[in-house]
Amino acid sequence: MNAIPLGQSALLLAPCELFVFDFDGTVYSETDHFLTYGEEVAHFVEDAKRPAFLAELFDAFHRHLYRSSAYGISDAGDTDYTRRDASGIDDLWSVIGALATQFGVHREDLQKAFAATREWMASSAYHMKPIPLLRESILSLRAAGSRVVMATNSPRLHTEDMLLKLTLHDVFDEIVFDAHKPQGATDQFEGWLAKFQVDAARAVSIGDHFRNEIEPALALGMQTVYIDRHSRREPSPGVTVHLASPDELAQLFHTIASLHEC
Numbered sequence: 001m002n003a004i005p006l007g008q009s010a011l012l013l014a015p016c017e018l019f020v021f022d023f024d025g026t027v028y029s030e031t032d033h034f035l036t037y038g039e040e041v042a043h044f045v046e047d048a049k050r051p052a053f054l055a056e057l058f059d060a061f062h063r064h065l066y067r068s069s070a071y072g073i074s075d076a077g078d079t080d081y082t083r084r085d086a087s088g089i090d091d092l093w094s095v096i097g098a099l100a101t102q103f104g105v106h107r108e109d110l111q112k113a114f115a116a117t118r119e120w121m122a123s124s125a126y127h128m129k130p131i132p133l134l135r136e137s138i139l140s141l142r143a144a145g146s147r148v149v150m151a152t153n154s155p156r157l158h159t160e161d162m163l164l165k166l167t168l169h170d171v172f173d174e175i176v177f178d179a180h181k182p183q184g185a186t187d188q189f190e191g192w193l194a195k196f197q198v199d200a201a202r203a204v205s206i207g208d209h210f211r212n213e214i215e216p217a218l219a220l221g222m223q224t225v226y227i228d229r230h231s232r233r234e235p236s237p238g239v240t241v242h243l244a245s246p247d248e249l250a251q252l253f254h255t256i257a258s259l260h261e262c
Contacts, residue, residue: 009241010255016223018198019141019253020189021172022207023152023159025091026227028128028166029246033121034061034092040113041096044105053103060095091209118154122161130167133250138171140257147196148172151179151188153212181209185216193220204240206249214239225252 021027038057045053093114100110120126142148149172152159156177163169179188193200204223207213214224223240227249236242243249 013256014259016202016204017146018203019148020205021150022213025208037117040116041100044109045103118158122158128165135167137250137253144257144260150175181212
């Protein structure tokens with residue numbers, strides 16, 4: 001997915017002084033929790049409809065996680081949930097939510113399923129492996145004088161525990177939970193730009209959800225690192241760096257920090 005070598009990508013981001021991270025799908029690589037979320041949601045689907053829901057759920061998993069084309073939005077064989085409002089569906093949280101809505105699951109029940117999944121993810125039962133050297137690379141950015149912050153739509157509850165499991169609990173200058181992206185993204189970005197006195201062109205948004213983290217940043221003239229782990233999009237001229245996996249972040253930021261020291 002990354003058409004530009006990481007070393008060259010680092011050169012593009014070397015002038016940046018503010019790095020804004022997303023959480024889910026950005027600083028960890030695990031995907032097993034989506035199955036748990038789907039199963040939790042299934043509890044709220046009517047008994048007669050549950051087999052059909054689970055069949056479509058596993059089909060979505062297969063297409064989203066295992067096919068390079070992911071869940072092609074305009075394919076004739078797609079079910080309704082993949083065709084409508086596709087701009088908001090960049091990850092499996094959204095896919096499952098859209099599918100659940102199609103099967104009549106109420107919003108409050110989706111929230112219950114989400115909360116149960118997050119509680120499980122934060123527990124010792126769910127293994128989360130820190131991305132090798134990501135902690136060190138972020139600390140290197142800060143040591144070189146950059147500000148590093150996080151904005152996540154996830155609630156503080158359980159997310160802090162997951163950050164601890166990932167050894168990232170103490171590497172950010174600030175963390176905003178319940179960030180209400182994409183609606184709240186612009187205000188959040190502008191607030192940090194003003195607070196840290198950084199020009200938009202010297203700030204970068206890092207995330208795996210195009211509408212939440214990339215579009216608002218591009219609108220402000222910020223740099224962007226888009227983690228398109230499902231290869232849904234062709235490289236866009238507006239995106240600074242495309243990555244295929246969160247695992248590539250450590251090398252990228254370590255190289256940027258090294259350039260800062262030169």
